[in-house]
Amino acid sequence: MANTGLRLHCISLNGCLPYGAGTGMLSRVRQHFPRLSMTHSFFPRDQWFWRFHAVAVIAIVIITLLTFQFWGELSLTNVISSLIWCLPYSAAVLGFRYLFLTRDWQQLAMAKLVSLSIAYGSLTAVLVVVSVALFSSLMLWIGPAGHDPSAASAGLSLRMLTGGALQAQLFICIWIFIYISVTSARRIKDTELRNLRLQNTLKEAQLSSLSNQLNPHFLFNALNNIRFMMHENTRNADEMVLALSEILRYSLASSHRDKVGLQEELNIIERYLALMKIQMEERLQLRISVSTSLYPCLLPPMILQMLIENAIKHGIEQIPEGGLLSLHANEQADSLIFTISNDLPAGYSNDKPAATLGIGLENIRKRITLLYGSKAVLSVHVQETPPEKPAFAVLLQIPKEIRQ
Template identity: 45%
Template sequence: MNGYTRRVNLPQYNNETLMALRFFPRDSLFWRYHLGASAFCMAVTLLTIFLWSPLVKQDSVATIVWLLPYTLAVLGFRWLYRARRWQALPMARLIAIAVAYASATAVLVALAVAAFTLPFFWDALIAWYAVRDVRLSLGPHLLQTVSSASLQAQVFICAWIFIYISFTGSRDVRERELDNARLQAALREAQLHSLSNQLNPHFLFNSLNNIRFMIHEDADRADAMLVGLSDILRYSLRAGEHGKVSLGEELEVIERYLAIVGVQLEARLRCRIDIPADLSGCLVPPLLLQGLVENAVKHGIEPQREGGTLIVSGRRSGKNALELLVANDKPVAGSGPGLGIGLPHLARRLALLYGERAMHTVADSGSEFRVTLTLPLERSA
């Protein structure tokens, strides 16, 4: 194909990745459940204090103060559970971690409550025990208070943790099922979108007409074009069967597509591809990169009388990311959309497949349009 080469040196681009995980959730439903359940437990505890405790005032204040360190303790587990992806651990190990965490934080909760309440009630406690001929010492009393309070705190923290694990586990299963359904719908939409582009009368007429004329001039090349067209259509039809394909497979289809449109555009289409061979085994969503290339040609190169350059580049970004770039010369300002067609659909597919682990950036300099994809680096087993 005219003007086609395999390598080009491109500038490197750095992308900021995931949003920080918040320690304090913004989900109002979370706070309603947490504060509602905590209020119920506090109400029951206060009722027992009023009925049976000899130190009503001190125990009541301790119960109210207890809510803050307890909330910080369970939020700490929530943060670690999500940040360190403990949900992926075997259940036996997760339970052991939860119990160990609850035991350690329960002591801290009990210490925090005692540190806040004892200074205010220490004189009253000494007087109360003195009436009963008991001499009160700070060290033994603190040890006894923390020991008994930490056992209760451990029960409450463990209960919260196991409810949270159960709730989030079932919610994650539902979300994964919903995401899988959305992903299948998005993949089918991408497949139909690609087919509608490839099977539109303009593309088919030009492709078949070029093949017809090529038969008389170069039968071997005409046969290769026909095989390439067949491969493109077969790949599009089978895309719905695979969640991900190798980057090498995607590039083969891109090359067949460029070979076909290159016959029509001739020297107007100048292509440069720079993707190292060691990345060909990386997994990518089918029709994702091909769709960007197709839009670049259709909306960026083809409308220009003098044509333009299409660049496809790939590199490894850090240890666990794959960065892909599609760039094209674009018509003068106001005469065309560059490569922006279908970007909302692309963003939706990335979100469904990878969540926050993938991102895309768009840059429009006026004369050139660039789309950069950053995907998790995955390889077939």
Template identity: 40%
Template sequence: MSASPTFWPRERGLWLYHLGACAAVVGLTLLSGRAWGPISTSLLAATTVWPLPFTAALLLLRWLYLRRDAGALPIGRLVAWTLLACSLAGLAVAAAVQALVLPLTLRELPPGTAPGPLLLRWVVSGGLQAQLFLCAWAFVYIGIDTQRRARAAELVGLRLSHSLREAQLAQLASQLNPHFLFNALNNLRFVVHEDPPRADALVLALSRLLRHSLQGSRRDTLPLAEELEAVRDYLALMRVQLEERLRVDWQLAPGLEQAAVPPMLLQLLVENAIKHGLERLPGGGRLLIALHAEGGPLQIRVRNDCPAPQGPQPGGAPGLGLGLNNLRQRLLLLYGPRAQLEVQAGTGSFEVCVQLPLETA
């Protein structure tokens, strides 16, 4: 709510509702009075001027409601506050109406009639009627305001959730990016003086990787074709270090170039396969990169040769560290239960299978 609410509301719907309610009350009062006989001048005058103090009372109640932020009160206190305020306002409305039509009322009294008790009775009965209308109006207004507050709170919650999700993804991505940068620079220093043309090609590959990393940090997903290009650049850099020890088998189903994948997902799997598997084998090994859909979700499978485990491994598999844990969190944030990541560790092999919804980037 506003810290300084205005006394005069600007909501067009509020005024339409209020004027319609006043017209209905005036019309019903006159019809019911006519049903019992001729309408007196004082009754006609009271019914005609009644909307004026009634409107003033409603505007004051609304202003107090907003000023005190009564909508934030517990429901019990809010109901008690509304009933008390409407009771006092109802008596004030009835007293104001009788004061406005007092000359007409006194003129119509029978001779010798004491006006005091009669006026008090009219104020009390009119106050009860005004209280009823004020309570009906107030609770309708409170209901609408409560719905508006709930929608505003839900919108704030969604914005906070979205901001938190973006912050978490950015944090996870920032933990992944330095891996390939360190490896790429470490590989380049071996070749920059020995083979300048090849070093030039590797610098271009590294620049594409950096661009891929920068652009990917701004998107949740990107086309698989872009991710494959980054993986090929990464493998070109790693071949400087591993040479013939790195043997790559590709199994790529056609038609998946525009499939949406999280940035650096495949690059991370390939990096883990080399870092925790092939690099530890003196003779190197084979790396399998397979992508299929087959009419269902996108299946990404990366399998590598690795040393036989020496004793029990944390999590039941070697190499299940920060990178894969971060990847699990990214998939959970992006897809929820629709994505799966499974690890299979065998004797001399390690395989990671990722299943994603098949969507177009």
């Protein structure tokens, strides 16, 4: 009968163990299993581990006793064996967990780990069965019912040691393989998270590096313009300093955000154009066409400002009489399309756009690629109609995103 009790232990626990009770329960175990660290204790400190373990043991004992009640004989021997069995079983599985963590068994090849697990399960199964038999026999010798030789001899019978050991080995190995699968899945998940964090950190570093290249480029140009204006008109120079401070404040605030609202970007563009208008006066003509319905849309900060700056520096400033700078925005399907164009000197050939890209446009292309991948487009072309007024145009297309 003791042999039957051990068999029921193994079968019922295999069906009731919380770790294998379904995908939902398995995910909970993954979340609450002890984290791997440099030092490990024999007894896990994670309370969820003990809760699941306690539920498993209690379920096994209850099911085993109910099985004895309805299909066997609910004897004192089986009751004692069912209760005593919990201790050596817990020691065996905790021992494997401790060795698995401290000996770095997770680094072993799968074939070697499986062989090692089976060997451990075989050895500890014999120890579990022997310890249960000895404790059961001892309790029957000193219990209130007095000495029961038949029960004692049954507890130490060869049949119990062999059959019970095989069943205990099966159960311990099942627990071990579930534990290995859970910890391996968690380790893989942690590795993926670390890789994602590293990729995001690299992406943020690249974006920060590109932004840091853009901001000084604009700053140096603005300071040079103010320096020249100070010798011509101090009032205008004062207004330029005020506009520049607002632009720098916006640049610093937006450097911590990947995207800003279109309205914010347009406000700072207005400040920049006001600054340039003071310097260039009537040489700079503006045409801005952006629907207010697009104001909630998001885009990378300072990108439109840099495109405007690039158009003025490489286009309008090179024309003695000045020219027209235009900004047009519209939406198409799930995309926002911005077109920034500027007049060019007469006789400008179509093979020169590449020479005017410079670090500004190249950095913008890298930034939108990091943020949007292949969904973003930055292209340039020369409009040669009419021939007497060629225009250089930059087209920026990004996915449409609305501020929530």
